[in-house]
Amino acid sequence: MKGIARAAAASILAVGILVGVPPGARADSHRDEKLGYSFQAPAKWSSIPVDPGGFLAARFQSNREYEFNDVKGNSWTRHRPYIEVVVIPYAAKDAAGAVVEKTDTGIKVTRSAPWKDLKEYMDKVYQERRIGGFHFSGEEAGTVGGLKVRMLEITVDKLVEGERRIFGWEFAGDDAYYGLVAEILVQEEKRLKPEILGSFSTFRTFARKGALPGTRTGEEIEIVDPKKEAAREITPEEMKKKRQDAVARALDRLKENLPRGWTVSESPNFIAVSHADAKFTKETLQHAEALRAWLEKELGFAGSGYAGKVILRICEDQKEHEAIQGVRNWSWEAPEILTFKDRDGWSDWHIEAVNREIYRIWMRDKNERLLWGLPRWIEFGLGDYVEGARLKGGRIEFKADTWESVEMKNLRRAESLLTVRDFFSLTSEELWKVDSATTQTQFFVQFLLGGAAARSPKLRPVFTDYLKNMIFLLDSEADGPADADAKAPQNEEEETRQAQARRDAWRRKEREVLDRLMEKTFAGWTDRDWDVFQSAYRQFLK
Structure with a gap:
């Protein structure tokens, strides 16, 4: 095995140094003055924006x-080759683990660099990306442009559609490793390998004008001690400033190395970082603002939290969207929604995804406790209903997919529809045993917010009162006596487990919660009232 690996590595070195790139196969040199490097990417390859810093x-x-088409295995896939540039300061070797700092409310953990060189970077990153089973199939040392270089090769040959080859060249600079990493299909290796490794061989370093990436990843985790949290609660002003500062930092990073053709424009609640045309960018911002206004109008009572600005990164097309999706950073403090201009025009799923994220981020900002504590029929029904939002004539309208409408008609004919009382009384387990439960919850929410119920003096308050009562129950639970022996989480994993435990505990009380909500929301209702409610819903579905 070692002999095979050495032979493969020798092949890497030979191709990289001895094989030139065909004339006309090079693009203009990519030159980064701040980080102090340059190389020539293959011709007609596009630069994809990444998060600077x-x-x-x-x-x-x-x-x-x-x-790639595997006739025997009956599998088919597409793959777009890419090259990534990675910079790892030598200081990262001494900054493993994390930095732990005490705060007024507990502790703050800032993750440090989880890798010390390119080989460790490739090993960990490709595990995180879940590309399939892989192993390092080649490694050799050499010199390129006066720089010592380690040439690595990974073969992905298990649990993957289309065997892959990944090349990584680690250049030793004065105070950092500079890495070039490329991924291709093995079946295209003969065609693409000379061009890619020829591009690698053009890499050079020079005196940089900016700073190297910090040894910290920048991901900060606030771990709050319940005892200290009870003694001091963050003020709305502090929360607002924290969010505004985080968004400003994120925007500065994006602007720092914004590729040619990308623009930045702002509206009251959104910042568009766009590679699409000005018209589409403007329409996207208008749509986002209209949906945000609808949320404030219809659900503004959900909480008093500060809903800050959100970054909308708008890609030129779906291909660019897919390329950025796997490499961007994301933060709750500076939330970002990634979307694209649909040039095929056959599907609205990208709009639905934007709607869903706008709603989720807004609700999390206003009242995170309510977001995870919602009864299942509202959680799914409201989410699906909001996905159908479309801007028409300057106002938000909601529509269901055609197949969902057909599905509801079929359920009605088969007398398989849930009754209005079912939505309020069935537990999650009971609800999901029902045919097309998610579609039914969506149409019921539509009936309550935009159908006949919204125009009925008797039925109009039902949805609002139900949610307000839910908020009261959640707040009452949170205001109960704290567990004096509760142990503050010591890391992100413990914090996640504790949060999940709180959710699970709340779900175990679901029957009790539903009964209390029914009693409080529908106090004084008669059978006649429920019959009117049911009749109005059936009429809405015709």
Whole structure:
């Protein structure tokens, strides 16, 4: 096995140094003055924006997709080759683990660099990306442009559609490793390998004008001690400033190395970082603002939390969206929604995804406790209902998919519809045993918020009162006596487990909660009232 690996590595070195790139196969040199490096990406490869300040300094992708078709295994996939530039300061070797700092409310954990060189970076990153089973199939040392270079090769040959080859060249600079990493299909290796490794061989370093990436990843985790939290609660002003500062930092990072053709524009509640045309960017901002206004109008009572600005990163097309999706950073404090301009025009799913994220981020900001404590029929029904939001004539309208409408008609004919009382009384387990439960919850929410119920003096307050009562129950639970022996979480994993435990405990009380909500919301209702409610819903579904 070692002999095979050495032979493969020798092949890497030979191709990288001895094989030139065909004339006309090079694009203009990519030159980063701040980080002090340059190289020539293959011709007609596009630069994809990444979050500046991190270890991933740049990304390029081919203008062509390659198909893999396994007739025997009855599998098919597409793959678009890419090259990533990674910068790892030597100081990262001494900054493993995390930095723990005490705060007024507990402790703050800031993750440090989880890798010390390119090989460790490739090993950990490709495990995180879940590309399939892989192993290092080659490694060799050499010199390129006066720089010592370690040439690595990974083969992905298990649990993957289309065997892959990943090349990584680690250049030893004065105070950092500079890495070039590329991924291709093995079946295209003969065609693409000379071009990619020829591009690698053009890499050079020079005196940089900016700072290297910090040894910290920048991901901060607040771990709050319940005893200290009870003694001091963050003020709305502090929360607002924290959010505004985080968004400003994120925007500065995006602007720092914004590729050619990308623009930045703002509206009251959103910041568009866009590679689409000005018209589509403006329409996207208008849509986002209209949906945000609808949320404030219809659900503003949900909580008093500060709902800050959200970054909308708008890609030129779906291919660019897919390329950025896997490499961008994301933060709750500076939330970002990634979308694209649909040039095919056959599906609205990208709009639905934007709607869903706007709603989720807004609700989390207003009242995170309510977001995870919602009864299941509202959690899914409201989410699906909001996904159907469309801007028409300057106002938000909601529509269901055609197939969902057909599905509801079929359920009605089969007399398989839930009754209005069922939505309020069935537990999650009972609800999901019902045919097309998610579609039924969506239409019921539509009936309550935009159908006949919204125009009825008797039925109009039902949804609002129900949610307000839910908020009261959640707040009462939170205001109960704290567990004096509760142990503050010591890391992110413990915090996640404790949060999940709180959710699970709340769900175990679901029957009790539903009964209390029914009693409080529908106090004084008669059978006649329920019959009117049911009749109005059935009429809405005709």
